[in-house]
Amino acid sequence: MSRRTRGVVVCASLLLTSACSGPVPVEPPELVETDRAACEGFFDDLPATLNDEEPRDTEPADALGAAYGDPAMVLTCGVALPDDYDKFSSCEEANGVGWYVPLEEIEDQAADVTLTAVGYQPVVRLEMPADYRPEGAAAAIAELATPVKDNLRLVEGCD
DSSP: OOHHHHHHHHHHHHHHHHHHHSOEEOOOOOOOHHHHHHHHHHHHTOOSSBTTBOEEOEESTTSSEEEETTTTEEEEEEEOOOTTOOTTOOEEEETTEEEEOOHHHHHOTTSOEEEEETTEESEEEEEEOGGGTTHHHHHHHHHHHHHHHHHSEEOSOOO
16 A cells, blocks of 8 residues: 555544544433433443444533434434424334334435424434435334333323
């Protein structure tokens, strides 16, 4: 390998590793103690990878959130219900957990997608970049079903 080729390879490697090196910002929600405990249990039970993507550091480090991959899929617990969600909204079900997805995000497979487990308390949200669509969203919510069911309270099923 020539010196120039080695230099290009080294530069490309540095760019790739630096893209993932910084922590992912997570907006920490205000939680009552019982919701905080449920969210902590949820995050303790998350899979080692999500949609085959490795975990990332988050900022602040103690935020009740997680991130995977680059671009980052961001998972937050204790969030509010989406403004456009109501009891008549449809849900996507994966392994017994219903996730609300805004209709315009379902229809536009090139858009980022926000999936919210609205039937459970505290509420969990997964923000997924379009890069992982269409299969990634379904795979990720299927992988999250067990930690949701094991740690959060089922309030109302999502139809």
